[in-house]
Amino acid sequence: MSDMSEIGRLILLGAPLGNPADGSVRLRDVLGVADVVAAEDTRRLTRLARDLGVTVEGRIVSYFEGNEERRTPELVEVLLAGHTVALVTDGGMPSVSDPGYRLVTAAVGAGVPVTAAPGPSAVTTALALSGLPCDRFCFEGFLPRSPGARRARLRALAAEERTLVLFEAPHRIAAALTDLAEAFGADRPAALCRELTKTYEEVLRRPLGELARWAADGEPRGEITLVVAGAPQVAPEPPGPDELRAAVAAREAAGESRRDAVTAVAAEHQLRRRDVYTIVHTG
Template sequence: MNNASPQAAPTDGPTAGTLVLAGTPIGDPADAPPRLATELAAADVVAAEDTRRLRRLAQALGVQPAGRVVSYFEGNESGRTPELVEALLRGERVLLVTDAGMPSVSDPGYRLVAAAVAQDVRVTAVPGPSAVLTALALSGLPVDRFCFEGFLPRKQGERLSRLRENERERRTQVYFESPRRLDDALAAMAEVFGPERRAAVCRELTKTYEEVKRGGLGELAAWAADGEVRGEITVVVEGAPAPGPGDVDADELVARVRAREEAGERRKEAIAAVAAEAGVPKRDVFDAVVAAKKSGA
């Protein structure tokens, strides 16, 4: 018989709070989602990329943040994240806002979201304006499939290298760019993607001087180089065209066949599959494979 005294049940700790990611206007304060004002008034902590801009926005919305306001920007993101996670674990409601658009999308936020998820803290969002989606919708380019590339590297060599990675990307591409580097970025895009590739430069979206300039990359590069372009810039670029006969070189055809063979396909089936996906006759693929074998490549 066990005569040991029963142990007291463990006391439950505080219920974890909630991290709220809130979208903010990309220009016109009237575009703010109605829930933003509600969250500003209810949050225990408001973490803002720029506290001064937050206070101006709150004033425009006619609301006063009830909780404490702290800065959360690129320079202090790593150091402040543990502090905010501690607040969440104490049961507080933390609202994260950036200067414009959605936190984490080329803005601070990813580290905090990842840290909160690791602690099993609830993360939710107040959807709001997005420069990416707004520019896509206004561009006049296909929007059924797209990819977001953020900012290109500042250095020319690294910029060209990144663009070459996307040279054959079939989806519409969206980039953010500084107005100071726009002419260099468009010139690099024209060099890599070709001057006739369609694109749209969207600046000052939803603001007084909103402008969408559409055309080929060569034309847009000349336009940007001809004068000073100001404001927040989003560039939308048409995806690469589907490959046609002769567009895929022989070395790539051989590499694709070999990859399929290594995966277990018979050569005949591999050649047929590669020909179908590349849009070329099976004979062209077969000849490329035979020529590579003869050359020892």
């Protein structure tokens, strides 16, 4: 796939979360022809290629958290020399709480084209399975490891109205759920998604307090994605009579007729025009 007369290309590969059958045709094609395959775990890559029936012809190098800083400039040199580099993690899309961001940034900075063979994502898979609102959500990745920092972060997120998606390690999930229940309320709906697409896939849809008690009974195994409902929207306090009179007076001072001013103020606060009119005229 290399062309020494042109600049190379970086391709991000979406890898199966657990079930090899989720691997796309493009994933197979790119793995088979890329000049270099940078893998988070070379042993897992070898196993994945075998499961997909693909022979990796290119050079395989490791690319993980411990060697990203050193390996990135090496891979950029390979790209600038006209070679194609494929980046694959243990599961899901590179850069999403996985290695990749540093290399993408460096490649873009060097003028190297970056594209993707998109594939599975634990974030969107868990979100879809959770039964919680999916129209607006935010991804928080892994919470801080230290208890104090974790609780501070959760306090800052407690009023977030969008659905939250989090990753957490099995040995920290009980403590994280306890802190979530304290910060968000034990009744906040949530879904704990474990071992997605694998043989022992499990999705527990329960309030945070129940999930915390469940996790405390025994350390869950496998990779965990947690989906938490956003904070319930709080209706704003309706304006008082004095505030409504002042709003109408301000519009009148700006040149609006009283009729138009009352209509506009009523619409702004979702009130009946007749009620606003009565308040203005009885003030």
